[in-house]
Amino acid sequence: MSAERRLPGRARVLIGVVVAAGGTALLVRAAEVVGWERQQALGFAVLAVAVVVSEQFQLPFQRGSETHNFNLTDAVWTAGLLLVAPSVLTLAVAAGVLAGESLRGWSPVKIAFNVGQFVVGITAATLVYGLLDPGALDEPRTWAAAALAMAAFFVVNTVAIGLVLAFVQRVPIASVIQPTLPLGTLNWAGNVALGTLTAIVWKVDPLGLPLLVAPLGVAFVAYRGWLWSMRERERMAELARVADEIAAGRDLDRRLPEQEPGEATGALARTLNSMLDRVERALLRERRFLSEVSHELRTPITICRGHVEVLEPAPTLEDVAEAREVLLSELDRMSRLVEDMSTLARAENPGFVRLEDVDVDRFLADLRSSAQMLLNGRLAVERTSSHVDQVVSADPQRLTQALLNLLQNAALHAPAAGKVVLGVDREQDAWRFEVRDGGAGLTAEERRRVFEPFSRGRTAAPGSGLGLAIVRGIAEAHGGSAGVESDPGRGATFWIRVPA
Amino acid sequence: MTILVVEDETRIAAFVRKGLEARGYDAETVGTGGAALARLARGGVALVILDLGLPDLDGIEVLQRVRGDGSQVPVIVLTARNEAEEEIRKLELPISSYVTKPFAFERLAECVRAGLVNGDDR
Numbered sequence: 001m002s003a004e005r006r007l008p009g010r011a012r013v014l015i016g017v018v019v020a021a022g023g024t025a026l027l028v029r030a031a032e033v034v035g036w037e038r039q040q041a042l043g044f045a046v047l048a049v050a051v052v053v054s055e056q057f058q059l060p061f062q063r064g065s066e067t068h069n070f071n072l073t074d075a076v077w078t079a080g081l082l083l084v085a086p087s088v089l090t091l092a093v094a095a096g097v098l099a100g101e102s103l104r105g106w107s108p109v110k111i112a113f114n115v116g117q118f119v120v121g122i123t124a125a126t127l128v129y130g131l132l133d134p135g136a137l138d139e140p141r142t143w144a145a146a147a148l149a150m151a152a153f154f155v156v157n158t159v160a161i162g163l164v165l166a167f168v169q170r171v172p173i174a175s176v177i178q179p180t181l182p183l184g185t186l187n188w189a190g191n192v193a194l195g196t197l198t199a200i201v202w203k204v205d206p207l208g209l210p211l212l213v214a215p216l217g218v219a220f221v222a223y224r225g226w227l228w229s230m231r232e233r234e235r236m237a238e239l240a241r242v243a244d245e246i247a248a249g250r251d252l253d254r255r256l257p258e259q260e261p262g263e264a265t266g267a268l269a270r271t272l273n274s275m276l277d278r279v280e281r282a283l284l285r286e287r288r289f290l291s292e293v294s295h296e297l298r299t300p301i302t303i304c305r306g307h308v309e310v311l312e313p314a315p316t317l318e319d320v321a322e323a324r325e326v327l328l329s330e331l332d333r334m335s336r337l338v339e340d341m342s343t344l345a346r347a348e349n350p351g352f353v354r355l356e357d358v359d360v361d362r363f364l365a366d367l368r369s370s371a372q373m374l375l376n377g378r379l380a381v382e383r384t385s386s387h388v389d390q391v392v393s394a395d396p397q398r399l400t401q402a403l404l405n406l407l408q409n410a411a412l413h414a415p416a417a418g419k420v421v422l423g424v425d426r427e428q429d430a431w432r433f434e435v436r437d438g439g440a441g442l443t444a445e446e447r448r449r450v451f452e453p454f455s456r457g458r459t460a461a462p463g464s465g466l467g468l469a470i471v472r473g474i475a476e477a478h479g480g481s482a483g484v485e486s487d488p489g490r491g492a493t494f495w496i497r498v499p500a
Numbered sequence: 501m502t503i504l505v506v507e508d509e510t511r512i513a514a515f516v517r518k519g520l521e522a523r524g525y526d527a528e529t530v531g532t533g534g535a536a537l538a539r540l541a542r543g544g545v546a547l548v549i550l551d552l553g554l555p556d557l558d559g560i561e562v563l564q565r566v567r568g569d570g571s572q573v574p575v576i577v578l579t580a581r582n583e584a585e586e587e588i589r590k591l592e593l594p595i596s597s598y599v600t601k602p603f604a605f606e607r608l609a610e611c612v613r614a615g616l617v618n619g620d621d622r
Binding site: 299 | 515522606
């Protein structure tokens with residue numbers, strides 16, 4: 001009930017007036033019930049039931065925050081206008097709406113208002129119909145009189161609902177009525193024609209009524225399809241509007257509305273949203289990368305600057321030589337960082353690796369001689385597979401770079417004189433290169449992050465912090481993958497898989 | 501009285517010490533939070549230059565322990581990240597000043613002078 005308590009004063013007054021007017025009209029008509037015969041009572045019952053039933057078959061049409069419901073109730077009333085006395089119709093409207101909307105669980109205020117405005121509307125219709133002095137049911141002027149009478153009903157109905165919505169939403173009434181007017185008019189015309197047709201068939205023989213079912217069904221399906229397409233069009237326009245706003249603005253955390261999961265626009269919105277998620281994550285990653293790079297550069301810059309500054313006021317030759325050495329080595333560190341960043345940036349480009357057939361044994365021999373200085377005799381090479389295939393399709397320079405990075409990493413983490421093992425295995429559909437060390441190993445958290453840029457711990461030795469990220473970049477550029485198997489205290493095995 | 505330089509990057513520690521000594525101060529360097537706490541416990545430290553990115557203890561943790569022991573020795577925080585300033589402010593840890601890397605040595609020297617004269621800003 002809290003929703004009603006928040007209604008603006010003007011809306012409450014209007015609802016009060018409509019309910020009072022409807023109540024008065026009902027009282028006037030109720031006085032005529034004493035004159036009803038069995039036929040009138042039966043007509044009342046049939047109409048009321050028809051209204052209750054038609055109220056249950058609504059075609060909801062969402063527009064902004066409001067849902068407009070279309071149904072066949074107007075057709076029942078048109079038929080009633082043509083077939084029964086005004087008092088029967090008016091009381092049937094009241095009883096039918098009351099019962100029908102109660103069944104749908106609407107709030108008492110809403111039901112009271114609807115009963116009121118429908119009774120006022122149908123009273124206007126019966127008055128107009130009576131004034132036009134209609135003839136028999138088989139005369140076209142009677143049908144025209146019914147149409148005009150129902151037009152009066154339509155006007156009362158549209159204005160009453162429009163005013164309440166305008167008061168509640170605090171907008172001009174035209175802005176409430178206009179959007180649904182064409183559709184409402186079409187719905188009204190269809191209902192009047194159907195009601196008139198029903199009355200005529202009823203008059204000829206009620207057994208003919210089932211004949212109306214087929215055209216009604218076809219019309220219903222076509223109508224529903226039309227409504228859906230309109231709604232989809234509106235949703236598309238809404239999606240395009242929000243997407244434009246996201247594209248124009250800087251708030252990448254905004255998302256498209258995803259209501260109505262069953263509809264195509266909902267699926268489209270979800271797809272676009274997951275795309276936005278990925279874009280946002282990628283941007284965040286880039287931002288973090290930039291922040292890490294600037295952090296990485298601070299230390300060598302601090303060192304270079306500091307060592308030059310403290311040369312003053314009277315440096316000895318020894319001081320200068322020492323500063324020179326420090327500066328050169330720090331500049332080297334920065335060059336390596338820039339070089340590694342550039343490699344990493346290119347790793348996703350299509351031309352990053354140039355695949356060729358590489359003889360595995362020759363490749364291993366070359367790699368071993370390159371790694372000799374790095375590992376100082378600590379390297380052992382294992383070929384575990386006796387597969388006939390001797391050729392791997394790879395970029396030998398890049399693959400060497402990746403494996404040297406892994407060997408360098410292992411050399412830093414293995415115990416002082418500990419062996420580092422380079423293993424090569426031909427698996428079902430890939431070549432697997434692995435580098436094993438007997439170092440301290442990695443925790444689960446370290447395993448998860450170790451291939452990310454700058455993920456190295458504080459205790460780790462020199463290097464740009466991009467070595468393993470480059471390893472993964474090279475493996476993926478080959479269409480393969482990179483990973484690590486390790487437990488704390490049990491060494492680590494880093495591997496690269498390249499498709500065979 | 502000694503200025504204690506807590507910095508794990510030896511090349512930074514080296515020039516800071518050299519620069520301070522050239523200005524007539526007595527300076528010592530340590531590379532870990534644990535060594536810093538041990539050195540402070542021995543006494544005779546007039547001012548601490550504390551890098552926040554230490555290998556063993558977080559610099560902020562070192563600062564918390566120093567203040568937790570009731571020491572009011574002036575501390576100049578050396579940091580490569582701007583977020584650290586916010587964190588220290590939130591913890592309401594009194595420090596003498598912040599110096600963000602990279603820095604001009606003259607700026608650090610001024611902070612040292614001010615720290616020795618005024619102690620910590622409260």
